[in-house]
Structures are given as C-alpha cells and as structure tokens.
Amino acid sequence: MITQKIGIALVAPGGYAAEPEAVTRGIARLEAQGILVHNYYEHDKRYLRFGGTDEARLAQLNAAAADPDVQIVVALRGQYGMTRLMPHIDFDRMADSGKLFVGFSDITDFHMGLYARRGAISYAGPMFAGDFGAAEPVDFTLDNFWTCLKGPTHTVTGQGAGKPALDLAGTVWGGNLAMIVSLLGTPWFPRIAGGILFLEDIAEHPYRVERMLLQLMQAGVLADQRAIVLGDFSGYRLSPADNGYDFDEMLAYLRATLPCPILTGLEFGHIQRRVTIPFGAQGRLVSADGAWKLTLSDYPTLQRG
Numbered sequence: 001m002i003t004q005k006i007g008i009a010l011v012a013p014g015g016y017a018a019e020p021e022a023v024t025r026g027i028a029r030l031e032a033q034g035i036l037v038h039n040y041y042e043h044d045k046r047y048l049r050f051g052g053t054d055e056a057r058l059a060q061l062n063a064a065a066a067d068p069d070v071q072i073v074v075a076l077r078g079q080y081g082m083t084r085l086m087p088h089i090d091f092d093r094m095a096d097s098g099k100l101f102v103g104f105s106d107i108t109d110f111h112m113g114l115y116a117r118r119g120a121i122s123y124a125g126p127m128f129a130g131d132f133g134a135a136e137p138v139d140f141t142l143d144n145f146w147t148c149l150k151g152p153t154h155t156v157t158g159q160g161a162g163k164p165a166l167d168l169a170g171t172v173w174g175g176n177l178a179m180i181v182s183l184l185g186t187p188w189f190p191r192i193a194g195g196i197l198f199l200e201d202i203a204e205h206p207y208r209v210e211r212m213l214l215q216l217m218q219a220g221v222l223a224d225q226r227a228i229v230l231g232d233f234s235g236y237r238l239s240p241a242d243n244g245y246d247f248d249e250m251l252a253y254l255r256a257t258l259p260c261p262i263l264t265g266l267e268f269g270h271i272q273r274r275v276t277i278p279f280g281a282q283g284r285l286v287s288a289d290g291a292w293k294l295t296l297s298d299y300p301t302l303q304r305g
Helices: 021-032 054-066 084-090 090-098 104-117 128-132 137-150 179-184 204-219 245-258
Strands: 007-011 036-039 072-075 101-104 123-124 154-159 168-174 195-202 225-234 277-279 282-288 291-297
Touching: 007 021, 021 282, 054 072, 054 084, 054 090, 072 128, 084 101, 084 104, 084 179, 090 104, 101 104, 104 123, 104 168, 104 179, 104 277, 123 282, 128 245, 154 225, 168 179, 168 225, 168 277, 179 195, 179 204, 204 225, 204 245, 225 282
Parallel strands: 007 036, 007 072, 072 101, 101 123, 168 195, 195 225
Antiparallel strands: 123 277, 154 291, 168 282, 282 291
C-alpha cells in the first residue's frame, strides 16, 4: 500500500452512480487509509443518463486538474459520456497538471486523447463506484492498482491455449475496443508504431468484435502493432443463426487474418478481478508454453513523475 499522504479526486465524466451509497463507501474506505478524497461529483445534479450536464462534467475534470492537493483523478464510472466532452477537453491542461487519470471502458477515449495530443500516460484502472465503493471490494483489483502506482515496473501475466511464442517490446496502449474504433479519423487517435495493443469489451457479439478489429486492420492501425492482447469479452448472446460461429471461431479467423499475433487471457475488462495497465508505458511481452508475461516500465508513479 502507498503510505504517503495522497489526494484522490472523484469525477464523473460519464454516467452517474447507479447506487449513490457506493460513493459514500468508497470515500470512507479511502479516508480510512489516510487518503484525502476530493469529491467533485454531485449525485443530485445528475442529468439524464450522465453524471451532470456536459458543462458540469467538463468542469469537474478541470477542477480536479487544477486542485493542488490532488495527485490521482479517478472516474466514478464509465457508461457513456466522454465522447461528448472530447472536443472541449483541454488536453494540454490535463497533461500539464501532472495528475494520474484513472478509469477504463468509456474513459478509454480520455486515455487516447491525452496520449495523442501530448504523449502523456494515464491509467487503465479501477473506477470509483464499482471498485473502491463496491459492497464487496475485490482485493486483487485494488491491490494491483496500488502496486502499479508504486512502480517503477509492473507485471501482468496470463495463460491459455493457442498462444504463439513471443519475445518483443513496444508501447502498451488500448482499452475498450468500441471506444477505440469510435475515435478513428479524429484528432484523438494516437498513431503508435510498434505497439502492444490490449483490448476488452462488453456485450459485443463475436461478429461485432471481428468487424471492429477488421476495421482497425483496414484503417492501417494493426500493421503497426507488434501484438494484440485480449481481455474479457463477455455479456453477449449467441443465437441459432450463428450456426456454430462463436468467439473461438472468430478468434481462429482473426489469428489467420490479422498482421500481428493475438494473445488471450488478460484479466482486464468488465470483470471484478482486474489488472491496472498504464496507457503509454513501455512493455516487454514474453510468451511461451501457453503462458505470457507483460512487464511494464517507464510510466509515471507516485514516487517519480
């Protein structure tokens, strides 16, 4: 655990808290660890499906970035909303703040924009409501986050059948597949050569996963990647019309079609047990005998910027 006095800001750039008590629980847990929590989310000011109006949610981000007592900015949840804010976010201001921005899913857009505009690294990591404020928090998820924050390196492992033997290095980037594809052709899509691309998604049928990955390939993105590492892709439903087409069939087709190797078994996505990955860190990926290890380095931590 981090022992120095730190400040965490809570912002809601996407959806509002489905369970308001999660915010109270999360704040109490963090304060019990000696962490100062700066809450910029007001549940009573939620708007439609969002954690506030577009203007209010942008103001939360700006206030957290400007707060001198904050080192870490954690998103309340994903859901949807970041896409609305992208044209209005001052990514220079975000990068210059020196804060560590944390979240996943819808927050993938923020990671992408921050890196594309400034080459600044952020954290694909836990959410405030679902992780810090969970009724039964998952120790692995939170411990992995704090361990990553300590640095100077962080190791993620996985295993499973059909993995090629690899030993390669590159820039680690990625997140939610649908969000990444949504940014193609925009100023917020980073062009990363020699990358290690990690991906996850929820409730996307295998054919849609296939279609999005083919779109990335056809747009020229995957030709520049050294490897793809897949996290969790659950929550979809197959039907009789699929006629035997399932995730495994889709994966076999992609492995025969895409220009870079694909690994599976990453504990990341819309699951309770989840690793933290610094978006933009340098990584060394080694795979052999059905298991792989990704060692991350050169990313900002609480000890060194």
